[in-house]
Amino acid sequence: MTAHEIHALAGAYAVDALDDVERARFEEHLAVCAECRAEVASLADATLLLSEVTAVAPPASMRGAILADIKKVRPLPPAVARIEKRRPRRWTGLVAAAVALGVLGGGSYVVLQIQDDSSEVGLTAADRVLRASDVQHVTADLARGGVATVFHSAKQGKAVVVTEGLPPAPSGHVYQLWLRKASGMVPAGFITGTGEQTELFEGGLAGASGAGITIEPDGGSKVPTLPVVALVDFEPDAT
Amino acid sequence: MSHLQPVPSGETTPEGTGAPAPALADYLRRSARGDEEAFAALYDATSARVHGLVLRVVRDPAQSEEVTQEVFLQVWRTAARFDETKGSALAWLMTLAHRRAVDRVRAAEAVTRQDTSYHQTSRTVPHDSTAEAAEASMEARRVRSALSELTTVQREALELAYFGGYTHTEVATMLDLPVGTAKTRIRDGLIRLRDAMGVGQ
Numbered sequence: 001m002t003a004h005e006i007h008a009l010a011g012a013y014a015v016d017a018l019d020d021v022e023r024a025r026f027e028e029h030l031a032v033c034a035e036c037r038a039e040v041a042s043l044a045d046a047t048l049l050l051s052e053v054t055a056v057a058p059p060a061s062m063r064g065a066i067l068a069d070i071k072k073v074r075p076l077p078p079a080v081a082r083i084e085k086r087r088p089r090r091w092t093g094l095v096a097a098a099v100a101l102g103v104l105g106g107g108s109y110v111v112l113q114i115q116d117d118s119s120e121v122g123l124t125a126a127d128r129v130l131r132a133s134d135v136q137h138v139t140a141d142l143a144r145g146g147v148a149t150v151f152h153s154a155k156q157g158k159a160v161v162v163t164e165g166l167p168p169a170p171s172g173h174v175y176q177l178w179l180r181k182a183s184g185m186v187p188a189g190f191i192t193g194t195g196e197q198t199e200l201f202e203g204g205l206a207g208a209s210g211a212g213i214t215i216e217p218d219g220g221s222k223v224p225t226l227p228v229v230a231l232v233d234f235e236p237d238a239t
Numbered sequence: 240m241s242h243l244q245p246v247p248s249g250e251t252t253p254e255g256t257g258a259p260a261p262a263l264a265d266y267l268r269r270s271a272r273g274d275e276e277a278f279a280a281l282y283d284a285t286s287a288r289v290h291g292l293v294l295r296v297v298r299d300p301a302q303s304e305e306v307t308q309e310v311f312l313q314v315w316r317t318a319a320r321f322d323e324t325k326g327s328a329l330a331w332l333m334t335l336a337h338r339r340a341v342d343r344v345r346a347a348e349a350v351t352r353q354d355t356s357y358h359q360t361s362r363t364v365p366h367d368s369t370a371e372a373a374e375a376s377m378e379a380r381r382v383r384s385a386l387s388e389l390t391t392v393q394r395e396a397l398e399l400a401y402f403g404g405y406t407h408t409e410v411a412t413m414l415d416l417p418v419g420t421a422k423t424r425i426r427d428g429l430i431r432l433r434d435a436m437g438v439g440q
Contacts, residue, residue, distance in 0.1 A: 008419075011426025012407040016341045017400035019408070041326060043426070046433035048330050050401050051337070052382045056291035058307055063286070066308055067279055070315045075271050078319040 010036055014043035015050075021235075024139070076145055126200045129153045129160045138232040142166065142213070150211050150232050159201040159211060161191065168194045169215055175229065176220045177201050180210040185224045210234055263328035264321075271318035278315055285329065286311070289336045296340035296404045306343050310336045341404040385435035393428035396421050 006029045012018050013026050030036050129135060132153035139149045146165035152158070161177060169175050175191040179201055189202040191213070201211065213229040214221075263284060269277030289310055294303040313335060321331050386394060392414075399410045400421075411421035 005419075008422055008426065009407075011429045012400065012422040014429060015397065015401040015425060016338055017405065017407045017410065017422070017425060019406050022406075042433060042438075043429045044326055044330050044334065045438040046429045046436070047337075047401065048327075048333055049382045049385070049432060049436055049438065050397075051288060051292040051333050053379045053386075054291040054295045054402075055287040055379070056294055057287040058290035058304060062290075062304060062308060063279075063282060066282060066311045067275065069308070069312055070275060070278060073312060073316050075273055075315060076317055076319055078271070 007033075007036060007039075010039045011043055014040055014047045124200075125156075125158060126160045126198050129156045129158045129200070130162075132156045136234070138234070140230040140232050143227060143229050148213060148230050152205060152208075152211075152234055154205065157204045157206060159188075159205055159208070161197075161199050161201065161211070161213070163191060163197045163199075164195070166191065166194050166197060172218050173215050174218055174220060176214050176216040176224070178212040178214065178224055179203060179205070179208040180212065180231075181207045182209075185212060187220060187222065190220060208234065263332075264323055267314075267318045267321045267328050267331075270315060271321070278318075281314070282311060285332055288329075289332065292333065292336055293340045295402050296337070297343055302343065302347075303340075306340055307336075310339050313339070337401070344404040382436065385432055388435050389428050389431050393424050393431065396424035397428040397432075400425050 006026065009018060009022065009026045013023065013030075018026060026036075030040065123131070129151055132155050134155050135151050135153045137149050137151045139147060142148055142163075145167050146163055148161055148163045148166070151160045151162065159179070166175070177188040177190060177199065178185040179188045180186075186203060186208075188211070189199065191197050191199045210231060210233045212224060212231045214224045215227055215229060216225060263281065266277045266281035266284070270281060286307070290303065290307045293306045293310065294300065297303040297306055310332075314332060321328060325331075389397070395414060396407075396410050396416075399405050399413060400407060403410075405413065407422040407425060408418055410416075410425070411418045414421065416424075
């Protein structure tokens with residue numbers, strides 16, 4: 001897709017008329033295109049006008065229900081300025097080629113600095129995935145707050161998850177990684193720590209069609225239980 | 240508490256909200272700190288606007304109520320993420336509401352692909368029955384008149400996308416247009432609406 005074509009998506013983006021793949025692609029573009037950001041902002045104001053003509057009061061009972069519900073929910077802290085912090089030096093045209101199941105959304109986007117392919121010695125396996133020429137990534141908002149981006153490279157045969165704002169796992173529990181293969185979900189290690197973490201998925205990617213993060217009792221599980229924190233699909237053909 | 244309300248200094252009141260724009264931003268900021276009263280004021284000022292849009296997109300009243308509740312819970316939870324430098328409080332709120340409504344109809348669609356009988360019985364709300372309550376509003380009349388300045392094809396594409404929750408590719412197919420044309424019409428329609436109403440510049 002050319003820059004011009006991407007640009008033309010601003011209107012459709014403003015009215016949520018992009019599918020998930022296009023939306024991810026456009027948000028990656030937005031992060032690097034001030035002109036598109038300005039256009040989206042001005043079209044958002046026009047979009048707002050459309051909802052002037054549809055106002056309908058909800059049933060009176062809803063007010064009490066919502067005010068009761070919020071007592072049970074803690075407001076999230078402000079987001080740190082992660083986008084500005086991570087403005088990419090070089091844009092490699094990589095595109096999130098997959099759709100998260102149900103957990104993608106919220107309009108947040110993360111751009112990580114990605115450099116060209118490198119087989120330099122001394123790099124960790126995770127670095128080699130992040131720098132692979134065929135690396136693809138999928139970003140998902142996590143069910144309990146925070147964002148995870150899964151990078152995967154067929155050439156390296158590995159996947160890496162990078163989290164931001166990962167909340168601590170409940171006590172006595174850990175975040176466990178999974179790769180989805182034909183035989184089912186295969187355990188692929190753990191995320192240790194909170195906040196910003198980079199973790200390599202254990203095991204090769206061969207035959208993997210997606211990845212997941214769940215919360216499991218300490219020590220992990222052989223098959224995923226609940227809750228699911230994130231699930232993402234690898235879709236190598238979607239580009 | 241009404242006598243303690245900030246006096247709007249020549250600010251316009253966003254129609255259907257009953258509160259001046261600066262007040263909404265303030266309610267949001269206070270909600271982020273856990274102020275339930277501020278959140279209740281925000282709800283009172285915006286619930287008709289949010290619910291009306293959700294109802295228009297989702298159509299099924301029971302599902303729409305669920306979505307509206309989810310929207311306000313999300314607002315409570317994520318109020319700290321509102322960034323005044325990127326747009327108004329109302330724009331933030333309505334963007335969130337629209338996204339959720341669209342997510343709901345698209346998820347339902349994925350289910351109904353496997354169960355067409357549900358599909359046929361669940362979308363029975365007549366197209367325009369939900370918009371009537373807003374007819375009386377002055378600002379809504381102004382928007383309607385601006386909408387009437389769009390070409391028919393622009394309006395069609397824009398309404399299918401925004402109120403129908405369809406992707407631009409689906410809109411193209413529904414209107415028998417080449418892929419790529421619908422997104423242009425949506426964008427042109429929004430630009431025309433923006434210019435007619437003198438917003439966002």
